[in-house]
Amino acid sequence: MFIVLKKQFLMIPGPTMVPERVIQAMTRPVINHRGVLFEGLLKDCTQRLKTVFQTNNDVILFPSSGTGVMEAAIANFVGKNEKVLALTVGVFGERWAEIARRYGADVEVVATEVGYAIDPKVVEARLAKDTNHEIKVILVTHNETSASVTNDVQAISAARGSHPALLMVDSVSGLGAMELKTDDWNLDVVVAGSQKSLMIPPGIGVMAVSAKAWAKADVTDNPKFYWDAKSARKALEKWQNPYTPPVSLLFGLQEALKMIEEEGLATIFVRHRKLRNCIRAAAKALGLKLLAQDYCASNAVTGIYPPEGVEAKKVQKIMRETYGVTMAGGQKALEGKIFRIGHMGYCAISDVMVTITMLEMTLVELGMKVELGAGVRAAQQEWMKA
Numbered sequence: 001m002f003i004v005l006k007k008q009f010l011m012i013p014g015p016t017m018v019p020e021r022v023i024q025a026m027t028r029p030v031i032n033h034r035g036v037l038f039e040g041l042l043k044d045c046t047q048r049l050k051t052v053f054q055t056n057n058d059v060i061l062f063p064s065s066g067t068g069v070m071e072a073a074i075a076n077f078v079g080k081n082e083k084v085l086a087l088t089v090g091v092f093g094e095r096w097a098e099i100a101r102r103y104g105a106d107v108e109v110v111a112t113e114v115g116y117a118i119d120p121k122v123v124e125a126r127l128a129k130d131t132n133h134e135i136k137v138i139l140v141t142h143n144e145t146s147a148s149v150t151n152d153v154q155a156i157s158a159a160r161g162s163h164p165a166l167l168m169v170d171s172v173s174g175l176g177a178m179e180l181k182t183d184d185w186n187l188d189v190v191v192a193g194s195q196k197s198l199m200i201p202p203g204i205g206v207m208a209v210s211a212k213a214w215a216k217a218d219v220t221d222n223p224k225f226y227w228d229a230k231s232a233r234k235a236l237e238k239w240q241n242p243y244t245p246p247v248s249l250l251f252g253l254q255e256a257l258k259m260i261e262e263e264g265l266a267t268i269f270v271r272h273r274k275l276r277n278c279i280r281a282a283a284k285a286l287g288l289k290l291l292a293q294d295y296c297a298s299n300a301v302t303g304i305y306p307p308e309g310v311e312a313k314k315v316q317k318i319m320r321e322t323y324g325v326t327m328a329g330g331q332k333a334l335e336g337k338i339f340r341i342g343h344m345g346y347c348a349i350s351d352v353m354v355t356i357t358m359l360e361m362t363l364v365e366l367g368m369k370v371e372l373g374a375g376v377r378a379a380q381q382e383w384m385k386a
């Protein structure tokens, strides 16, 4: 294929593309993290984050990847030997369950076949049997990036009824791409990361904590120092972090949160849903099989099986090396079996159209009988729907 100039499209489910405005903001000179300018910055970021989390709960921030803040949640809110119900629909759900195990929790897993979401009725039935309230914490992944499945967190929360277990939600790849109402849905702990839908580089983990969760932190005695959420809450009284924060990333976060405010959460959620619909329509038009079922398909990432007899990694390689479009592969059991298109954060319909266009050419190059333009047309029609 004759391609000399190659533009880069980062179509993976995190880290995601960072807007020019955010990059500019991060090039400002570093400031004193104990000074008045920083306090204004952290206060502004925290208040804006609360809008995105749709919460009045405390929102604290750790310099870490998403996994760091998942571990912080376990260290602070899950006691040793406590019974934990882990709802897992993929790799990140399994990871959270494993972190809880390493902290000595007694973890019971409720899992699904890949591509399916947790059935809230199963949760309801399990909790109804737990008449002595032995289950102290429920872990759930909002948007399971590995399976490109979104769990119905609202329904799962409601399925608790009057059961007192804390509900902890990993929304690392969900927050900012799809509806998440921390307060209305009664979510005790929600964790998220900077490098997915929040449009900044990796390095900040955020956590929203309810009053009920804080009360539990008071009686949870895992050893912790850096990850102590109560230290972070205390420092926040002065709009500071207990330890040196990633100042430059916070400049970026502030700018990204301004962009989110400008576009509006509701509009952002519609954009993500439409991007998903376009990609799924294109995949179907090209005869490709999708990983996630329609009813629970993620608005932020889409896993796709390559055509019969074609290696997923070959598709990724041609896309990347010939066309500059980087997609992700499958994780763990799905490694080499699927490719995933990330469409979260700073992702426009133009990025998705480029990806579909190049995917069609790639499939032709791999010898598939694909009608050029079929996927593009399906996506265009989907996008132009009211």
Ligand SMILES: *Cc1c(COP(=O)(O)O)cnc(C)c1O
Pocket: 014, 065, 066, 067, 068, 092, 141, 143, 144, 145, 146, 170, 171, 172, 173, 193, 196
């Ligand atoms: C990306 C992601 C994480 C965290 O991954 P890190 O690489 O540690 O940032 C956790 N959960 C989900 C659902 C994710 O998508």
